[in-house]
Amino acid sequence: MTFSQYGDYFYLYILLLTLTPAVVLGLLGKNIKYYGIIASVFMIFLIIGRDVSLLYFTMFMIFEICLIKGYFYIRQKTKNKYIYWVFLFASMLPIIINKLSPYTSFGVIGFIGISYLNFRTIQMIIEIYDGAIKEVNLFKTLYFIIFFPTLSSGPIDRSRRFEADLENSIPKEEYINDYLVPGFGKILMGVGYKFVLAFLINTYWMSKIPSDINFVNSINYMYAYSLYLFFDFAGYSLFAVGTSYILGIKTPDNFNKPFISKDMKEFWTRWHISLSRWFGDYIFSRFVISSMRKKRFKKRATAAHVAQMITMITMGFWHGLTWYYILYGVYQGVVLILTDIYQKKSKFYKKHKKEKWFEIVQIVITFNIACFGLLIFSGYFA
Structure with missing residues (x-):
């Protein structure tokens, strides 16, 4: 038997029972992290079930933990970018296989929440390469990856922020x-x-x-x-x-x-914020910085526009390999580019952008632009 995470009242009942010991520990001023990992293992077992999905989850965890620990060890010896790319691609393999599996004869290969868990491991490989992660503690890494509240719906947390919370002594x-x-x-x-x-x-x-x-x-x-x-x-x-x-x-x-955003750039700072920031930090910003260093484009704005298209199309592919998800990514990329061009070129916009009536008009227009994108995303026309 499996449960739909946050999907029905019975799950919430089980959740309440599971959280009770955590509340008691918190009220006693005790650290909750050790109970938290036990609760995560228990809840993941209920959510994922005891079928082949649990096997996929176990294989995923062993594979990714080995990658993270292995690359951290190698990174202390060398910052070779080719080794980094090999490990980065390897860390992405579970989600790539999961997205491709429905189109093969094997059926879906994966488990509930694989996308969100894989984001956590990919992020760690990237930050190990950057030198931002100074230590890989097995317990903390394991807890970060399997932290059950954000298993199937996010938000996508960052390992260093998560581990800092673990160390907090909470009166x-x-x-x-x-x-x-x-x-x-x-x-x-x-x-x-x-x-x-x-x-x-x-x-x-x-x-x-x-x-x-x-x-x-x-x-x-x-x-x-x-x-x-x-x-x-x-x-x-x-x-x-x-x-x-x-x-x-x-x-x-x-x-x-x-839905009170005044433009689509603001919309993406308010909608699925953790995903937007993840793609912004690890795809958009890195592409722009790399492009400027290597002088791929004459203008930074051009690099930013190309990065916006790459970022949003990648986001579309992440949602699924169907035409409407990919079209959704293209649509969002084009809208962001047109928004940027309009705000930089339009004298009318620059003149009225701080006026109340114009802000209301922008909110109404942005709401409809966002809703049309979600109509594409819904697969309504499929």
Whole structure:
């Protein structure tokens, strides 16, 4: 038997029971990390199940831990970039195989949450190469990778930030005020988002839209799906962040009122924040810096535009090897480039950008641009 993480009330009941010892430890001023790893193993066993997925998970963990420890050892001897590229590609193999497996005769090879777990291991290989990670402790690395609250929905945390939280000694009063109360508050908000608002939108709006594809139905579905996806996904993220807090880990928030963004660049600082920052740090910024050093382009703006397309198309492929996910990535890349060009070239924009009426117009336009992108993402036309 497996459970849908944060997907039903029974899972929340099991979660509450699992968190109870953590709350007791926190109230006693004790470190929660050792219980946290036991709870993570237990919850992952329930979420992934005892079928072949558990075998894939075990193989993944052994493979990635060996890669991380092995590359950390080698990195102390040499910063050879070719060795780095070999290890980096090897760390990506699980997600590559997982994305390709539905198109082979083997069926899906992977387990729930493989994408999010793989992001954590890839990030560690990159930061070991950079010299940012000075130590690879087996216990901390294992706990970081298998930390169950963020298994299937993110947010995508960073190992150094996570490990810093592990070392915090949290007094009782601080645990109550900064961890326990905010944690349960986020979980309750997640219940409202997912089990109330997302449920109502899906039941009384989205599911009522006729299946015939025409202009009216498409626009109707676009708004319904966009709002449903936000409340459902933001609800998942709130559950994950709230659960993390109760376990003594301040996992970063993943959404920050994305539909009040004034442009699509701002939208991506508010929507799935951890994923945006991950791609921004490890693909966009690195491509721009590398391009300027190697003088691939005459202007930094050109490098940034190419990097935006590469970043967003990669994000599209990460979601899945289907045409609408890839088109979604292309669409987002083009929109970001056009936004950048407009803001730099438009005298009208520069003149009015700080005026209240213009900000409202921008929010309305950005909302519709974002919703159309999510309509593509939904596969509505597939």
